[in-house]
Amino acid sequence: MAAEALVELENVRFARGLHPVLAGVDMHIPRGAIVALMGASGGGKTTMLNLMAGTLRPQSGQIRIAGQDLQMLNEDAMYGLRRQMGMLFQHSALFTDLSAFENVAFPLRRHFRLPENVLRKLVMMKLEAVGLRGAAGLFPAELSGGMGRRIALARAVVMDPMLIFYDEPFTGLDPISVGIIASLIKRLNTALGATSVLVSHDVEETFSIADYGFILAGGKIIAEGSPADLRASDSALARQFLGGQPDGPVPFHYPARQDYAAALRDSHAAGEVL
Numbered sequence: 001m002a003a004e005a006l007v008e009l010e011n012v013r014f015a016r017g018l019h020p021v022l023a024g025v026d027m028h029i030p031r032g033a034i035v036a037l038m039g040a041s042g043g044g045k046t047t048m049l050n051l052m053a054g055t056l057r058p059q060s061g062q063i064r065i066a067g068q069d070l071q072m073l074n075e076d077a078m079y080g081l082r083r084q085m086g087m088l089f090q091h092s093a094l095f096t097d098l099s100a101f102e103n104v105a106f107p108l109r110r111h112f113r114l115p116e117n118v119l120r121k122l123v124m125m126k127l128e129a130v131g132l133r134g135a136a137g138l139f140p141a142e143l144s145g146g147m148g149r150r151i152a153l154a155r156a157v158v159m160d161p162m163l164i165f166y167d168e169p170f171t172g173l174d175p176i177s178v179g180i181i182a183s184l185i186k187r188l189n190t191a192l193g194a195t196s197v198l199v200s201h202d203v204e205e206t207f208s209i210a211d212y213g214f215i216l217a218g219g220k221i222i223a224e225g226s227p228a229d230l231r232a233s234d235s236a237l238a239r240q241f242l243g244g245q246p247d248g249p250v251p252f253h254y255p256a257r258q259d260y261a262a263a264l265r266d267s268h269a270a271g272e273v274l
C-alpha cells in the first residue's frame with residue numbers, strides 16, 4: 001500500500017510457550033483506512049490487536065504506531081499513546097452498575113479532570129453519534145444487545161482516538177443491529193479522522209465497510225488487498241476462509257497428539273479415558 005502508514009509491523013514474531021502464534025508478520029495499515037483482519041479461529045488475530053495496542057510485546061520484530069517504535073517507548077509514553085487508541089473488544093462488557101451515561105463517561109473520568117458540564121457535553125455528543133442520546137439514564141440490564149454494543153462503541157471513541165480496534169464487534173447481534181454497528185464503525189472512522197482495525201468472521205459485513213483486508217494463516221499474512229482483490233485471490237487458504245468452507249488447507253479435524261488408535265490402545269492398557 002502506498003499511502004502513509006499509521007501502523008507498521010515488521011517481521012513480528014510471538015509465541016505462547018512453545019506454540020508459535022505469529023511467525024513473522026508484516027503489515028502496513030494506512031492512515032484513515034478501515035482495515036479487516038481475518039483468518040481461522042485461534043490463528044492469532046486478537047493477539048495481533050493486543051500487540052498493536054502494546055498490551056503484549058513481540059518476541060522479535062518491530063511495531064510502529066504513528067512512527068513510534070513501541071519497543072522504545074517508556075511507560076509514560078506508552079500510556080500517552082494508548083490514550084489515543086479506542087478498543088471494542090469481543091467481551092468488553094459494560095459496567096452493569098453504571099448507567100449508559102456513566103459507562104461512556106468512564107474513560108474521561110479516569111484520564112482527565114474535566115468540569116462536569118464539559119464532560120456531560122462530550123458524553124452526550126458520543127451518545128448522539130450512536131443514536132442513543134435518549135438512553136443515557138438506562139442501565140445495561142435495560143438495554144438490548146444491539147443497544148449495549150452501541151454504548152460500548154460510544155465508550156470506545158469517547159476520547160476521540162486516532163486508532164480504533166474492533167474485535168468481533170458483530171458477534172451475537174441480530175442482522176439489523178449488525179448493519180447499524182457496521183455503518184457506525186464507518187461513520188465514526190470518517191468523523192474522527194481515525195484509522196480502524198476490525199477483526200471479524202463476518203466476511204460480508206466486514207467487506208461492506210473495509211478498504212483493505214489481511215488474511216492471517218499459519219502465523220503469517222497469506223493474502224492482502226481490497227475486498228475485491230481478496231475475493232479474486234488464488235490462494236486456496238484465502239478461498240476456504242472467505243467461502244466459509246469447513247475443510248480445505250485448514251483441516252476440519254484438529255490434529256491429535258499422536259495416532260489416535262495407538263493412543264486408544266495405550267489408554268485402555270493404562271485404564272484411562274481419552
Ligand SMILES: Nc1ncnc2c1ncn2[C@@H]1O[C@H](COP(=O)(O)OP(=O)(O)OP(=O)(O)O)[C@@H](O)[C@H]1O
Nearest residue numbers: 016019021039040041042043044045046047048199
Ligand atoms: N492468555 C493466553 N494464554 C495462552 N495461550 C493463549 C492466550 N490467549 C490466546 N492464546 C492462544 O494463542 C493462539 C491465538 O489466539 P488468538 O485469541 O489471538 O486467536 P484468534 O485468531 O483471535 O481466535 P478467535 O478468532 O477464535 O478469537 C491460540 O492458540 C490461543 O489458544
